[in-house]
Amino acid sequence: MRSKPLSYRTNRDDCCFSSSDQCLVNCKRKSWKIHKTMIIPNIMTTLMVMISAMLFQISFTAEAFQMAPTLLPRAGKIWNKSRNDHESTGIHSKRHPIISHSRSFEKCIRQSKNLIKDGTESDDHFILRQTSDVSSTTAEDRTTNTSTSSTAPSLEIERRRNLAIISHPDSGKTTMTEKLLLYGGAIQQAGAVRQKAEQRSTASDFMEMEKERGISISSTVMNFDYNGLRVNILDTPGHQDFSEDTYRALAAADNAVMLLDAAKGLEPQTRKLFEVCRLRNLPLFTFVNKMDRPALSPYDIMDQIEEEFGLETHPIFWPIGDGERFKGILDRTTDIVHLYQKPLKRGAKAEVIEVHLHEEDKLQSLINDEELYNKLIEDSEILKELINPFDMNRVMEANQSPLFFGSAMTNFGVQLFLDKFCEIGTKPLGREASVTSEQQLKKKNSESENDPASQAFIGPEHQDFTGFVFKTQANLDPKHRDRLAYVRIVSGKFEKGMKVGHSRSKANKKYNLAQAQALFGNDRESVQVAYPGDVIGINNPGNFAIGDTLFTGTQKVAFPGIPSFSPEKFAYIRNPNPSSYKSFQKGIDQLLAEGAVQALRQRNDDGGGPLILAAVGQLQFEVVQARLKNEYNVESTLEPIGFTLARWADGGWEAIDAADADGKLFGTMIVQDRWKRPVLLFRNDWKASDLDSDVKVLQLKPWSKPPSIES
Numbered sequence: 049m050r051s052k053p054l055s056y057r058t059n060r061d062d063c064c065f066s067s068s069d070q071c072l073v074n075c076k077r078k079s080w081k082i083h084k085t086m087i088i089p090n091i092m093t094t095l096m097v098m099i100s101a102m103l104f105q106i107s108f109t110a111e112a113f114q115m116a117p118t119l120l121p122r123a124g125k126i127w128n129k130s131r132n133d134h135e136s137t138g139i140h141s142k143r144h145p146i147i148s149h150s151r152s153f154e155k156c157i158r159q160s161k162n163l164i165k166d167g168t169e170s171d172d173h174f175i176l177r178q179t180s181d182v183s184s185t186t187a188e189d190r191t192t193n194t195s196t197s198s199t200a201p202s203l204e205i206e207r208r209r210n211l212a213i214i215s216h217p218d219s220g221k222t223t224m225t226e227k228l229l230l231y232g233g234a235i236q237q238a239g240a241v242r243q244k245a246e247q248r249s250t251a252s253d254f255m256e257m258e259k260e261r262g263i264s265i266s267s268t269v270m271n272f273d274y275n276g277l278r279v280n281i282l283d284t285p286g287h288q289d290f291s292e293d294t295y296r297a298l299a300a301a302d303n304a305v306m307l308l309d310a311a312k313g314l315e316p317q318t319r320k321l322f323e324v325c326r327l328r329n330l331p332l333f334t335f336v337n338k339m340d341r342p343a344l345s346p347y348d349i350m351d352q353i354e355e356e357f358g359l360e361t362h363p364i365f366w367p368i369g370d371g372e373r374f375k376g377i378l379d380r381t382t383d384i385v386h387l388y389q390k391p392l393k394r395g396a397k398a399e400v401i402e403v404h405l406h407e408e409d410k411l412q413s414l415i416n417d418e419e420l421y422n423k424l425i426e427d428s429e430i431l432k433e434l435i436n437p438f439d440m441n442r443v444m445e446a447n448q449s450p451l452f453f454g455s456a457m458t459n460f461g462v463q464l465f466l467d468k469f470c471e472i473g474t475k476p477l478g479r480e481a482s483v484t485s486e487q488q489l490k491k492k493n494s495e496s497e498n499d500p501a502s503q504a505f506i507g508p509e510h511q512d513f514t515g516f517v518f519k520t521q522a523n524l525d526p527k528h529r530d531r532l533a534y535v536r537i538v539s540g541k542f543e544k545g546m547k548v549g550h551s552r553s554k555a556n557k558k559y560n561l562a563q564a565q566a567l568f569g570n571d572r573e574s575v576q577v578a579y580p581g582d583v584i585g586i587n588n589p590g591n592f593a594i595g596d597t598l599f600t601g602t603q604k605v606a607f608p609g610i611p612s613f614s615p616e617k618f619a620y621i622r623n624p625n626p627s628s629y630k631s632f633q634k635g636i637d638q639l640l641a642e643g644a645v646q647a648l649r650q651r652n653d654d655g656g657g658p659l660i661l662a663a664v665g666q667l668q669f670e671v672v673q674a675r676l677k678n679e680y681n682v683e684s685t686l687e688p689i690g691f692t693l694a695r696w697a698d699g700g701w702e703a704i705d706a707a708d709a710d711g712k713l714f715g716t717m718i719v720q721d722r723w724k725r726p727v728l729l730f731r732n733d734w735k736a737s738d739l740d741s742d743v744k745v746l747q748l749k750p751w752s753k754p755p756s757i758e759s
Contacts, residue, residue: 198513198540198600200579205508208581209473210280211333212301214294214325216315217287219307220337224456225270225283230397231463232279234272234568267297267519269534269567269583277470280583288317289665292613292643293519295324296594299610300518300536300583302477303469304330310343310370310453313352322357325446331474332449334361335465340455343370346427350451360448362438364468365461366427367453369420377453377461378405378424380431381438381468385424387414388460398459440472476581478507479538481514481597484604489555501606506539508580512601513540513548517592518610521585522638523679531638532585533592534567538607540600542578551597551606552756559598563587593754594643611751615646615662615694618729619669620687622658628682635680640722645672648694648719648727660719661686662694691717691729693736698747701726707743723755 215221229235271280282301284294298304304325306318325332336349350361368375368385376387383405388398403411405428415421442448450472454461482501506514519534547558565572565585578584586592595609623632636659640647645668648660663669669686676682697704704726707713716739717729728748730736740748 199511200541204579211303212282213305214321215307216317219309220456227462232272232274289667296518305333310338334449335452361451363451365452476508481506481607486602510539514538514599516607517596520642531588533588544576548598609753614750617663618689620658631680632682635676693730695748696752697726703745
C-alpha cells in the first residue's frame with residue numbers, strides 16, 4: 049500500500065532532523081515534514097540500517113535480514129523513545145546521533161543512550177552485538193566462498209574415457225565413428241560417408257562441403273554414456289591439408305585410435321599423425337579396418353608397424369579370414385570366437401554368435417570352412433608362444449599398441465572394440481603447466497621477469513578448475529552466427545556460471561562462463577556441470593584463442609600453447625562485390641578466429657589493403673570460399689602468390705629493418721600477421737635456412753602463438 053506523499057516545509061524548527069551539514073538529510077533549504085501518524089518504527093529503522101550499511105560499508109547478507117524480526121523491534125523502540133524525547137524537549141537544532149553519517153553506526157547507537165531517558169542499555173548492547181555478529185558471519189562466508197575448491201569427485205574421473213581417431217583419408221574413420229555411436233546408443237542408425245537414398249547423413253560430418261565431398265574437414269566432438277562410463281570421441285580430418293586441425297584435437301585426447309586399411313597397411317598421412325601421437329606420448333590403439341575386403345596378412349601388418357614405428361603390437365583380436373570369407377574374430381583374452389552375420393538392414397547392428405575356442409565341433413560347423421578353422425587353431429597357438437604378454441604400462445609409455453581387427457562398414461568387431469577400450473583405455477590424464485603464484489602476480493613486471501613461473505603437473509584431482517581451448521568454431525547454428533570455444537577440462541569441476549581466469553589476460557580479469565554446451569557434432573545441449581576428460585563448448589566473445597588456458601584459484605595456470613603450423617600456400621582473397629563488404633569482412637574475421645586459415649597483410653596495413661590468406665594446403669582455401677558462400681552469402685576470388693614458406697621473426701621489426709638494410713632479405717616478402725608481428729615469406733626452404741643461420745638476430749620460427757591480451 050502506497051503511503052501519502054510527504055509535504056515540504058521551510059521551517060527548520062518543525063523538522064525532527066538536524067540542519068547540520070553532518071545530518072543524513074540535508075535541511076539547509078528544505079526539510080521534510082513527517083506526520084506523526086506515518087512514522088512506523090520498523091520501516092524507519094530498516095531505512096536507517098540500509099543507509100548506514102551503504103555509507104559505512106557494513107555487509108548485510110541474508111542472515112541479517114533473517115534477524116530483522118528480532119532486531120528491528122528493539123531498534124524501533126530506541127528510535128521511538130529517542131524521537132519522543134526530542135519532540136518533548138523541543139531540541140531540534142542539535143545533531144541527531146542515530147542518523148549522523150559522520151560517525152559509524154556503532155557510535156551513533158552508543159551516543160543515543162544519552163538521549164534515551166527510559167530506554168535500557170541492554171537494548172543498545174543487543175543491537176551492537178547482533179550487528180557485529182552479522183558482520184563477522186558475512187566476512188567468514190566470504191572467506192569460505194573464495195577458498196571453496198572445485199575438486200572433481202574421483203568417481204566421475206574414473207568413469208571418463210576419451211579418444212581421438214586418426215587415419216589416412218578413406219580408411220573408414222568417419223564410418224568407424226558412426227558405428228561407435230551406434231553401439232554406444234547415441235544414434236539409432238549409423239550414417240555413411242557414401243550415402244544411398246535410404247541412408248541418413250553422418251553425425252560427425254555435418255558441414256555442407258563435408259556432405260558433398262564425403263570427407264572430414266573439421267574435427268568434431270561427440271559423447272555418449274556406455275556401460276556406466278562417459279565416452280568422448282574426437283573425430284578428426286584425415287586429409288593432409290587439415291593436419292593442423294587434427295593436431296589440435298590430439299592435444300585434447302587421452303587415447304588415440306590409429307585406423308588402418310587392411311588392404312593398404314600404413315599410409316603417408318598415418319605416418320605423420322603417428323609422429324604427433326608419439327610426441328605427446330599418447331596411448332595408441334590400432335584398429336585394422338575393412339577386413340570384409342581382400343586384406344594383407346595380419347602378420348604383415350604387425351611387421352609394418354614394428355619396422356617403421358618401432359612399436360610393438362599385441363593382438364587382442366585375431367581375424368578369421370578376410371574379404372568374402374571373413375567370418376569373425378577371436379578374442380584372445382577370453383578365447384571366445386565371435387562369428388558375425390551381416391545385418392538385414394544397412395546401418396543396423398550385426399548379429400553375433402559366440403563360441404568358445406575349445407568347442408571344436410560346434411565351432412568347425414559354424415565356420416563351415418575347414419581351411420579357415422585349421423588356420424585359426426594354428427594362429428592361436430603361434431600367438432601364445434611368440435607374442436609378448438600385454439602390458440598396460442608399456443601401452444601408457446607408447447611402447448606397445450593393442451591390436452584389433454574388424455569391419456566398421458559391416459559392424460564386425462566394433463562393439464567388441466568399444467567394450468575393450470572402455471576396459472583398458474586410460475582415464476583422463478593430467479598436463480604439465482606453468483604456474484604463477486599469487487605473490488608473483490602482485491609483483492611489478494620488472495620484478496616478475498627475474499622470478500619466472502614454475503612448472504607443475506596438473507592432474508585431474510587438482511583442487512581448482514583448469515582447462516584449455518583446443519578449437520574454435522563459428523556458425524554451428526548459422527541462424528544465430530554463434531561462436532564457440534571447445535574447452536578440454538583438465539582438472540576440477542566445471543559449474544555453470546563460474547568465473548575463471550584467462551592465461552593471456554591480466555591476473556585480475558575474470559570471465560563469467562554463463563553458458564556451456566555438451567557437443568554432439570553440430571547439436572548441443574546445455575550442461576550444468578562437467579568433469580576432467582569432458583569437452584564443453586563455451587560462448588566465445590572473441591577473447592578466447594586456440595591454446596588459451598582457463599582456470600580458477602589464486603594461482604595463474606598456463607598449459608603449453610598449441611602452435612599454428614607453418615603455411616605453405618598463400619593467396620590474395622578479394623571481394624568482387626563491394627555492396628557485400630560488411631558480410632565479407634565479418635565472415636573473414638570469424639573464420640580467421642576459428643583458425644581455418646591464417647591472415648597476413650603488407651607491413652603497416654591497418655585493414656585497407658589486400659588480405660593474404662595462408663594455409664597448409666589448397667583445400668583450406670576452397671573451404672574458406674565455400675563457407676563464405678554458404679554461411680555469409682558472399683562471393684570471393686583468390687589470386688595465388690609464388691611463395692611456399694613462412695617464418696615468424698621473433699627478433700621484431702628492428703631486426704627486420706637491420707637485415708633489410710644489409711640486403712639480407714632480397715627475394716623475400718615482408719608481411720605482418722593479424723597481431724602486426726613480422727613474418728617473412730620464402731620461395732624455398734633453402735633460402736629460409738640460409739637466412740636463419742646467417743642472421744641469428746631475426747630469431748626465425750616456423751610457428752606462432754597468440755600474444756598476451758593487454759587489457
